Structure formats: C-alpha cells, structure tokens
Amino acid sequence: MGNDMNKESAFFGFWKTSEFDPDDSPWVHDCIDVNWKPADKNKLFKYIDSCPLVIVSGSIRTKCLLCDDELASSDFVSDGKWLWPKDLTHYMLKHFVRLPDKFIEHIRKMNYDYPREIDIDWRELPWPK
Numbered sequence: 001m002g003n004d005m006n007k008e009s010a011f012f013g014f015w016k017t018s019e020f021d022p023d024d025s026p027w028v029h030d031c032i033d034v035n036w037k038p039a040d041k042n043k044l045f046k047y048i049d050s051c052p053l054v055i056v057s058g059s060i061r062t063k064c065l066l067c068d069d070e071l072a073s074s075d076f077v078s079d080g081k082w083l084w085p086k087d088l089t090h091y092m093l094k095h096f097v098r099l100p101d102k103f104i105e106h107i108r109k110m111n112y113d114y115p116r117e118i119d120i121d122w123r124e125l126p127w128p129k
C-alpha cells in the first residue's frame with residue numbers, strides 16, 4: 001500500500017466510546033450539527049447510502065449510541081478511499097451527524113458518483129487503529 005493512498009484515504013463513523021478509543025475517532029456527540037443543511041445534503045446522503053459494502057456481518061447488531069434502535073454496526077461501506085460503517089446513515093438521518101469537511105470535499109470532487117462495486121482487499125482500507 002503506497003503512501004499516497006494513506007494521505008487520501010480516511011474513515012468516519014467509528015465513534016469513540018468508553019471501551020473503544022481509536023486514533024482520530026470523535027465522540028458521536030461532537031459530530032452532531034442540527035444546523036448543517038448544505039444545498040447538496042441529499043446528494044451527500046445518497047452517496048453515503050449507496051457505496052458498496054466491503055464487509056457484511058449483519059448478524060451482529062448493537063444498539064445505537066443515541067437511541068434504542070438496533071443497528072447492523074459491523075457492516076462496512078467504502079468507495080475505495082474512505083471507509084465508514086453502514087449505520088452512519090442512521091446517525092445522519094436520525095441524529096443530525098455532520099460529515100467532516102474533508103469527506104464532503106472528497107464526495108463533491110467525485111461529483112457524487114459512487115462506485116457500484118469496488119475491487120479492493122478490505123485489509124487495505126484505512127481502518128482506525
């Protein structure tokens with residue numbers, strides 16, 4: 001894996017908890033922004049919701065950190081550069097989680113065009129450490 005990919009790639013939606021404290025992961029509460037209403041929010045959401053799954057282990061369900069909903073928190077999605085849990089859509093829709101600027105810029109640069117499938121070894125993706 002080259003350094004260039006490391007620079008460009010990142011992850012989002014791996015929330016810090018009392019048991020889990022990876023590098024660069026925020027508390028979900030710090031990502032909530034009810035005033036975040038960019039004109040292209042629907043397109044950004046569609047992108048997040050439509051990228052291909054890279055890991056599906058749907059049998060593992062854990063409770064949302066903010067409500068009582070059960071989420072498939074071990075299903076992961078990627079566009080080849082960024083990596084996020086499938087349940088990020090829940091946090092965006094129901095809890096007003098805002099995407100980081102770098103992630104938004106990336107999606108806009110892609111012109112909201114998400115890959116239908118990606119051919120990548122999931123171990124190569126930028127997992128939080």
Ligand SMILES: [Zn+2]
Pocket residue numbers: 064065066067068069090094095
């Ligand atoms: Zn929730």
